Amino acid sequence: MKAAVQKSFSASQEERGKLYLVATPIGNLDDMTFRAINTLKSCSIIAAEDTRQTRKLLTHFDITPEMLFSYHEHNKVASGPELIRYIIEGKNLALVSDAGLPAISDPGADLVKLALEAEISVIPIPGANAALSALIASGLDTERFTFAGFPPREKKDLERLLQSFQVSHGTILFYESPHRIVKTLTVLKETLGSRKVVLARELTKLHEEWVRGTVEQCLAKLEEYPPIGEYCLVVEGKNEAEEEQERQAWWQTLSLEAHVAHYEAEGLTRKDAMKRTAADRSISKRDVYNALL
Template identity: 75%
Template sequence: MSLIRQSSFQEKEAVVSGSLYLVATPIGNLEDMTFRAVRILKECDIIAAEDTRQTRKLLTHFDISPSMLFSYHEHNKAASGPELIRYIIEGKNLALVSDAGLPAISDPGSDLVKLALEAGVRVIPIPGANAALTALIASGISTERFTFVGFLPRERKDIKSLLSTLKSSQGTLLFYESPHRVIKTLGFLLESLGNRRIVLARELTKRYEEWVRGSVEECLTWLESHPPIGEYVLVVDGASEEEEQKLRDAWWQELSLEDHVDRYEKEGMSRKDAMKKVAADRGVTKRDIYNSLL
């Protein structure tokens, strides 16, 4: 790996190609848009957006008329990414926006950034609103250390596997979730992490912004009588020092799953009982252990 230095603010005469600007957009309230973001969007030749229909509404509100509005999303990034980089190399300045918040967070923008850097293109962030950090700072849960998880995987075994790696983390955990999956996700959190303190923050900066603070079980009960509406950020308390130390000191910590199961089998357990015991040790389901050993 070779060292690469970038100066974001060079004299224009020294810049041969254009630049990639990562422009934050409002997460709800249009007043969250910064003066700098509006200026950059007006000055850029091309704006690339996840959903051009949504972005057109924003551009119309701020009287922004780009020369080109380009569609760039998860399903066309393989073809669109190189084309966008070609425009930049030819001298065009390109602004990348997401539907809401910071581009490259839980969207394909990170792939475009990698392509740009590989091509020697300057990448310049234009900061602004972010749902995860907005929820965190007002949650009342520790902000000293945190892990952004984003959306959980779709498959149950992948969800359980991911959450098992987070069980001993002392830092606050930040998740994104849709109204259609939030109840199911809380169930996974309760099963894998226990009945921790949690904050549900929905519709952030919008008219119906709402905060629900309590334990995971209390929040599940709340949602039974208040059906989920809008996008959620889940702010989950990290593991206690005692929980973290207990897991760190576990004798099986350095063993692979196969060796862990094998240890119990050598003690006389059947493979089925050994897998059940390993699942209990690691705080996952027996099905997770079985699937991992297939």
């Protein structure tokens, strides 16, 4: 099988429509690009995560599509194939999310897959993105980074995800709700230690706010001022200084059993001693448990 090649603006597929992924503002309407407005005006169909929210945007820019279609997580299985059929019949379709780039932590990614399977051209119309906006103003490393979306709700799943970043040098980007940000930061501290983090909220809006500091400092700030609004959480990656400290760590010559025994002698339970040992060695708790069975 040959690699698939897309020539986005070739005239050879004019009988088919195209799927445009159109970025919308994450707060400030002035961030809407001229190209995004013109693309929305030229498309017969606009598919939106929340049609009520999108209708406000369209009204503001005087955009009146032939059809405004609802496409979200709960109807994507039924709506996706129908939207693809419209494109195959020759209609251009623009996909938007409530804010920012579509297909980032939303069902737009599934529509893209369907379009590519049907050999439909998928064309990005770039614009605002909350995670990257938070990254570039965070003051943390921008050379390497990983976007991890919304963290898992269950503590065990969150610990497992964070453990996978224990030896990663790149900055980590999350989205998090105000109801869960304290819990996520607490588990992050337990799993990754005292990393530098940045909390960014209300980006591009009047009350845009940045909190930069260690995990402990940011938790203290949230205790003083309870969290409001959706957050972008930017987490420092592991640095070379940390690795050097680990190479010279006091436990380097100890076996796992002796390492755990050291913490038990300090008064920790065996379970907590195993957890501390796993954190010291940047390995999972399960690895410690299995080794000591």
